[in-house]
Amino acid sequence: MLRYVVRRLLQLVVVILVLSLLLFAWLRSLPGGPVSALLGERATEESRRALTAQLGLDQPIFVQYFRFLGRALSGDFGNSTGVAPGSTAMEVFSQRFPATIELSVLAIIIAVLLGIPLGYLAARRRGGWFDNLSVIGSLIGVAVPVFFLAFLLKYLFAVQLGWLPSAGRQTSGIDATRVTGFFVLDGIMTQEWDAALDALLHLILPAMALATIPFAVIFRITRAAVLDVLDEDYVRTAESKGLTTPVVRRRHVLRNAMLPVVTTIGLQTGALLAGAVLTERVFGYPGVGEALAIGFERRDYPVLQLLIIIAAMVYVLVNLLVDVSYALIDPRIRTR
């Protein structure tokens, strides 16, 4: 097991190194570039050249890459040129990462709290109207463009009804103390309850939009897993030896059905970032996803490099965790 994990971690290092090189060359072959984005179309040739040299973009690409690698090893990923000029890429990341984590965690909580019970109920009533209705609902959930759903929620609950805030992380008048960067957590820790509630209200709509796809997937996996388990011999054995239905359901059906569900939750968490790019854009939510969208528009190389590499690392690490937990839970997989 340990050898397997070590081998996978080494593979991760290789994948990330290759990705960083490709990404580096890729970004620099994009049309435009940070100099045009910063100075605009009408800048003089002289000021362009000066800024190009100042950013180190006049060097050969391999020199640039190895300089980037060298600095990256000491934690310096360069200065942001477009998302937040004046800050380092690392500062952009550390300010925005908690925002996206907060959003993703709430989205996953919503998806799990709805997806597992509904999936279980649907499987218990297989073929009934509730089952059919919720299966159709989950298929539609995957077919709706995320950004459209986000707009729909914003239009309905923020613009028309005015129940929830439509943008940002915190109402501007509120002067909250910052401890961790997680606004809800900060409010709770400093006992500024109004700030915590305000931050939570800002989270609800984007989290609902972000939760749709994970919810639909978790629902369907739960339903399929429970159906599979209900067919198993050991469930029939448990029933035939006279165990009461609640005991069979709890000990035999649910526990075994949870294996694939848990892994699905892990994977959906890893994949949330793609949805976050769209959702954060709609709600003007200052997270990693919005930074990626702005970064591409303004050709902010340092920020894009750091954020995409971290996104890939998180994604690959979550995959590894899922594989490991799978092997730990199900001994049959270890022998492969």
Added chain:
Amino acid sequence: MTGTKKQRIDALAESTVDKPEDSGVSLAASAWRRLRRNPAFLVGAVITVLFVAVALISPWLAPHDPAARDLADQVVKARNEIPPAQPGHPLGGDPQGRDFLSRLLVGSQQTLMVGVFATLIGLAGGLVLGTLAGALGGWVDSVVMRAVDVMLSVPSLLLAVSISALFARPSQFTVIIAVAIVQIPIFARLLRGSMLAQRGSDHVLAARSLGVRPGAIVFRHMLPNSLGPVIVQATLVLATSIIDAAALSFLGLGNPDDSVPEWGQMLGGSQQVIDSHPALSFWPAGCIIVVALGFTLIGESLRDALDPKNRR
């Protein structure tokens, strides 16, 4: 449907590989028998047939020229006024004063094109890479698969965004390419998985011992038997590519030339006025949702039908 993205792809590859020793009825025949009785498949098929039919005859169906600004005199930019529904224009006009119903009808053509071409290009790329890796094995397999791993390590929308950012001028073509490339690693891994699953199987062994050339084994025996999962995935990709194209349009990476309408572009472009004119978003969104649902229903029921576990 469990495990990592990679494992899921591999499991799909293995699950639908035909095992000829199973029964006397061919997999295709028994799959078709089950498909015909599946209401989900029928609904999906009806939606898809309607969609393709509308796309084919929409130039004759549309009451007006989708590019003509018939209602331009009713557009007031400063006051954000867009032509309302009126006789002859049941859905009113778009922000340029063009007949909205005609644009919606004709938009089905480009939407179908985006879906079909993105899927075909992704499929072609995946077929080449997957066949190379699965048939040759060894270092070719390692190199191809590591490349696939790198592509899979980036969330798919992010990959599509970075590909379309590569083009100086976005167009329908760049949208299709960006959406298609994202699919290549998935198809490649899928095909490699089912080729590997067949390498040790009896029919390949039999062909080999009969002295069939390796090339013929790959193309006549292994490839045709690997197509089941690929077809399932392709049907699902038809849906996701249309949705992804809409997302690219929303992020400003879509086709800026809207003389020939496309639903994703119409949806992505109408988000600025969604508060004042929600119908401009709802119609293309509704069309995309229904069509994506249709393709997904077909894909899911195909997957069930081709799964040997469900054979009776």
